[in-house]
Every structure is written in structure tokens, then in C-alpha cells.
Amino acid sequence: MMTAEESGATDAMKTLQREAQAWVVRLGSQQANEDDAQAFRRWCARSRDHAQAFVQAREVWQAMAPAAQRVRQQELREAARRRPMPGRRAFLGGAVAASVAYLAVSPPLALWPSVTEWGTDYRTGTGEQREVAMGDGVVLQMNTQTRINLRRNAATEGDGIELVSGEAEVLAGGAASSRVTVMAGGGVVSAVRARFNIRHLDGEVCVTCLAGQLEVAQGAQQARLDAGRQLRYGPAGLGVVTGVDTGPVIAWRRRQLVFDQVPLSDVVAEVNRYRHGRLILTSEALGRSRVQASFSIDRLDDVAFLVRDVYGAELTQLPGGIVLLGAASA
Known part of the structure; x- marks a missing residue:
């Protein structure tokens, strides 16, 4: 028999999974704005489990796309023969396929490559x-x-x-x-x-x-x-x-990134262009910190640890190369 503590943990995990699925849908709705992006960053920063739940939910929706598209196409063929109103299954199939297609074309926070690059x-x-x-x-x-x-x-x-x-x-x-x-x-x-x-x-x-x-x-x-x-x-x-x-403009030709009193938020945005995964700042105050440094493009994983050591940031490493950088806890 499941204990009350185990039951509570299961309910909490189910709630987390539903929230993660809702974020996948919201970010794939073509209506997400900067406020949504900020809210999503805060939600991911709440715990390692939150960010992992989103990664898992995104992978599930991506895996569902081919099957959903097949359901949608089958329903449309049947609807063309019978001319009834499309059912809930057809609507769900189309919604899933459309959402996943949008996530592929316009990935939220640039967490994965866009198909428009192909x-x-x-x-x-x-x-x-x-x-x-x-x-x-x-x-x-x-x-x-x-x-x-x-x-x-x-x-x-x-x-x-x-x-x-x-x-x-x-x-x-x-x-x-x-x-x-x-x-x-x-x-x-x-x-x-x-x-x-x-x-x-x-x-x-x-x-x-x-x-x-x-x-x-x-x-x-x-x-x-x-x-x-x-x-x-x-x-x-x-x-x-x-x-x-x-010099700093063409430093990338020497596989270097050079920053001279640049806000950390800009440094993170630039580093993310070269690095697989994603550095995500969860503190606006930390993002305003000024940086004077040079980094090797071949060793950009060191940047997160430098931010932790120099600015006292709290670092949370997640699957897929995602790293959350936030203000240290008091």
C-alpha cells in the first residue's frame, strides 16, 4: 500500500508534469511573448525537477508529432468522404502536430535548431x-x-x-x-x-x-x-x-570571444551562439554585472563556472547542456 508521503510525492510529480506540458503547448502556440519567456525562466529555476520535466515533456511532444499528423491526415480523408464535422481526435491530432511543427520552426529560447536553417x-x-x-x-x-x-x-x-x-x-x-x-x-x-x-x-x-x-x-x-x-x-x-x-570584433577568427565591460546578459547571449545547450540567467541583477574577460570558443563550458566563482552566482546544471545562473541564496 502506498503511504501518504509517497502519494503526496506522486501527486506533486503529476502536477509538475502537467505544468511542463502546459509550457510546451504555450511556447508552441505562436502567441508566447517576452513575459511568457520570463515566467518560463522563473518556472525552470524553481528546481532541477522543473527543468527536467520540461525537457521530458518537449521530447514526448516531439515524438508524438508523426503519429498525430497521421491521425490528422486519416481523419481528413474520412471527413472528405463523409463530410461530417471533424471529431475531437482529429482536432487533437492537428493541434499536437501544429504545436510540434511550430516548436521545430521557432524553438522557444533557441534551445534547439530551427528547421528554417535547413x-x-x-x-x-x-x-x-x-x-x-x-x-x-x-x-x-x-x-x-x-x-x-x-x-x-x-x-x-x-x-x-x-x-x-x-x-x-x-x-x-x-x-x-x-x-x-x-x-x-x-x-x-x-x-x-x-x-x-x-x-x-x-x-x-x-x-x-x-x-x-x-x-x-x-x-x-x-x-x-x-x-x-x-x-x-x-x-x-x-x-x-x-x-x-x-580586435574584439574579429576575435572569433582566432576562436576567441573578447568582452570589455559588457553586461553579463550580453555575454551569456553571445556564448549561447557558440555552445550546445543553453545558459539561462534567472536574475536580472546578475545580468547587469559588467564583464571584462576573454574566452576560448573551444572551452565555453568554463564560462558558467567563472560566473559562479567571480560573481557568487548559484549554478544549476540540467540535462541537455542547460545551465541556470541565478543570484546566490542568502
Whole structure:
């Protein structure tokens, strides 16, 4: 016979599993917002069991997707013959398939790769870097999690490179008459002989001229960049051209990440681009801490322990490379 204590533990586990399933559905509903993301982080941070329950629930829903889709297709075929209203089973099958499909296309908190990455001409995975010789003296050095397509540039009536997302260093060293164009975020960067770094993340593009001269255009706005100058642009238009220390910008080419008084939240976001799994900050105050450090891309698992040792953070390691970083308990 089950004791009262065992029964209570079983009920608590069932409640945790239901909550985890609800989070899977909510994050896959296409209606989740930043408040939901913050609430999810707090829920995961409550205990190791909470985060593990979510990982297990997500895996179950992913495994259900093929079967749910088959049920949905079968019901639709039968409905086409009989023309009745679809039953609850068909609705459930469609809902499960749709939710899992959305989780595959738009994974919450970027915890796993998106299927939209599969259709690009060139791509790199997490932590991967790749060199691509485009011909005519143009060479691309692709950083981690980068997607690139080859596109027809209507403005120049020639072939261009589209940086869909990620980061790349571009070397344009061909003939004097050969112009390279890189499209990203609604703008175009062009050069004849130059070397530059271009980064397209979260709707913002950052262009850094490393050698030669660049022309940057977004709509009717235009700017020119010389070596050692940087420009950012996004939905609000072109920013201001500024001077920049190019060392930290291209440190990734040496497989290093360099941070100079950067908020820890930004450091974590950058590290997550190179690292399998996910570092999750559960304390906003901790995220505001300033970091001055350099890390080897090949040893980014050390970052979590550094945050624990330097900032006194509480570290919780979970399956799948997920690490929660929170304020230390009083």
C-alpha cells in the first residue's frame, strides 16, 4: 500500500508534469511573448525537477508529432468522404502536430535548431566556422550559427550574397572592376577591394570595415566606411559611423570571444551562439554585472563556472547542456 508521503510525492510529480506540458503547448502556440519567456525562466529555476520535466515533456511532444499528423491526415480523408464535422481526435491530432511543427520552426529560447536553417545555400552549426570561396576573389569566413543565400541583387543587376542571420568576414580581393555586395536586414554593403565583418542578429546589422572602403545603403540613406570604422542599422535606419577597436570584433577568427565591460546578459547571449545547450540567467541583477574577460570558443563550458566563482552566482546544471545562473541564496 502506498503511504501518504509517497502519494503526496506522486501527486506533486503529476502536477509538475502537467505544468511542463502546459509550457510546451504555450511556447508552441505562436502567441508566447517576452513575459511568457520570463515566467518560463522563473518556472525552470524553481528546481532541477522543473527543468527536467520540461525537457521530458518537449521530447514526448516531439515524438508524438508523426503519429498525430497521421491521425490528422486519416481523419481528413474520412471527413472528405463523409463530410461530417471533424471529431475531437482529429482536432487533437492537428493541434499536437501544429504545436510540434511550430516548436521545430521557432524553438522557444533557441534551445534547439530551427528547421528554417535547413534550406539555405550555406550554413554553419553551433560552434562551427567555415570558409567559402565564392569565386572572383571573394572569400567568406562564416562564424557560428550563420545562414547565407546567393541572391540576385536588383540594385546592381548582379549576383549578391544575402546574410540571412549570423556573422561573416568578407574578403573582396578580385579585379578592380569586380564589386561584391552583401544584403542583410534590408540594407546593402558593397565594396570593390576591401575586408569587412558583418553581423546580422535580432533584426540589427553591424558592419565593421577592416581594410579598404565600404558603401552601405538602406533605402535612400547611404554611408561610407573606411578601415577602423563601424556602422549599425536596423528598422530605425542607419546609425552613426563610429571608430572602433577591431580586435574584439574579429576575435572569433582566432576562436576567441573578447568582452570589455559588457553586461553579463550580453555575454551569456553571445556564448549561447557558440555552445550546445543553453545558459539561462534567472536574475536580472546578475545580468547587469559588467564583464571584462576573454574566452576560448573551444572551452565555453568554463564560462558558467567563472560566473559562479567571480560573481557568487548559484549554478544549476540540467540535462541537455542547460545551465541556470541565478543570484546566490542568502
